Amino acid sequence: MRSLVWAGLCVWMGSAVAGEVGGPPTVWVNSLGMRFVWVPAGAFQMGHAEPAERWQRDYPSYPSERFGLLGDEAPVHRVRITRDFWLGQHEVTVGQFRRFLERSGHVPESVRDGTGGYGHNPAYDPATTARGDAFEGRDPRYAWSHPGFAQTDEHPVLNVTWNDAVALAAWLSRTEGRRYRLPTEAEWEYACRAGSSTRYPNGDDPQRLLEIANTFDADAAVHWPRWSGFALRGSDGFPFTAPVGRFAPNAWGLHDMLGNAWEWVSDWHADDYYAQAPTNDPQGPATGDVRVRRGGSWHTWSLYARCAYRNWNAPSTRYTLVGMRLLLEVD
Numbered sequence: 001m002r003s004l005v006w007a008g009l010c011v012w013m014g015s016a017v018a019g020e021v022g023g024p025p026t027v028w029v030n031s032l033g034m035r036f037v038w039v040p041a042g043a044f045q046m047g048h049a050e051p052a053e054r055w056q057r058d059y060p061s062y063p064s065e066r067f068g069l070l071g072d073e074a075p076v077h078r079v080r081i082t083r084d085f086w087l088g089q090h091e092v093t094v095g096q097f098r099r100f101l102e103r104s105g106h107v108p109e110s111v112r113d114g115t116g117g118y119g120h121n122p123a124y125d126p127a128t129t130a131r132g133d134a135f136e137g138r139d140p141r142y143a144w145s146h147p148g149f150a151q152t153d154e155h156p157v158l159n160v161t162w163n164d165a166v167a168l169a170a171w172l173s174r175t176e177g178r179r180y181r182l183p184t185e186a187e188w189e190y191a192c193r194a195g196s197s198t199r200y201p202n203g204d205d206p207q208r209l210l211e212i213a214n215t216f217d218a219d220a221a222v223h224w225p226r227w228s229g230f231a232l233r234g235s236d237g238f239p240f241t242a243p244v245g246r247f248a249p250n251a252w253g254l255h256d257m258l259g260n261a262w263e264w265v266s267d268w269h270a271d272d273y274y275a276q277a278p279t280n281d282p283q284g285p286a287t288g289d290v291r292v293r294r295g296g297s298w299h300t301w302s303l304y305a306r307c308a309y310r311n312w313n314a315p316s317t318r319y320t321l322v323g324m325r326l327l328l329e330v331d
């Protein structure tokens with residue numbers, strides 16, 4: 001990989017993310033314009049657990065039964081990531097996904113199966129649906145290019161399925177002769193934490209999310225007043241998605257790991273996986289029905305925009321809040 005780094009495609013940042021100054025260059029730019037930062041191998045404590053009193057103290061507007069639903073984040077356990085890797089500095093953007101479609105001929109799953117995606121419609125009433133869903137769908141009016149609100153090419157792509165994400169990684173691998181894939185759940189959390197062990201990379205205070213992430217803030221609550229009690233007090237500047245990279249990066253140079261778009265990871269989900277996971281490079285359960293997504297979105301409440309929080313969907317799910325970030329393996 002380092003020979004490629006010096007082929008002129010890589011940006012030398014002048015400061016070492018992965019080690020001492022003078023170490024390997026730390027940003028890689030691929031053929032779709034995605035930027036990747038170097039993440040060093042290492043170990044961390046994966047997962048999260050804390051007493052109910054602390055949850056209740058710090059998230060007073062939440063019904064207490066919600067704290068009992070976080071059990072799949074336990075037990076906290078030691079994980080070793082044994083190999084360095086490159087991780088997307090940003091979520092995959094609308095513009096990058098469009099270029100992928102144009103060059104590859106891939107048809108997004110929401111278009112191919114004709115059922116569409118989800119989107120924001122100010123006239124839509126969640127009470128009209130059985131699930132009380134916050135967004136309208138599925139509907140062919142909505143897709144990766146149409147989430148129901150304005151996005152530029154710099155915004156994170158949404159309404160993409162796990163299968164779409166895998167197809168993008170496979171196409172990039174084929175055309176560039178490298179190994180792209182989704183990060184594992186462990187790689188994702190390791191990179192989100194970037195050495196931190198708190199709820200958020202910048203501490204435990206939900207309000208401080210405003211500094212580092214686009215989540216469900218006072219501006220978003222204007223559009224969903226029934227959930228305003230769960231909104232952060234104050235504005236992060238974006239009621240819908242933000243262009244990627246507008247918030248401060250974490251200690252390893254990664255932007256928007258929390259908020260903006262949920263990110264598919266490679267693992268199947270199982271509630272009890274952490275109790276049996278291997279220490280080295282856990283890959284998730286061998287089989288399952290739902291794939292994990294991580295990090296929360298522009299519409300996600302602070303309790304669910306933590307590095308340890310796990311959520312999941314069927315691999316064919318497409319939604320107004322879910323996007324992706326890719327990993328590039330080191331040779």
Ligand SMILES: [Ca+2]
Pocket residue numbers: 214215216217219220236237238239240298
């Ligand atoms: Ca926001």
Ligand SMILES: [Ca+2]
Pocket residue numbers: 091256257258259260261262263295296
């Ligand atoms: Ca994100």
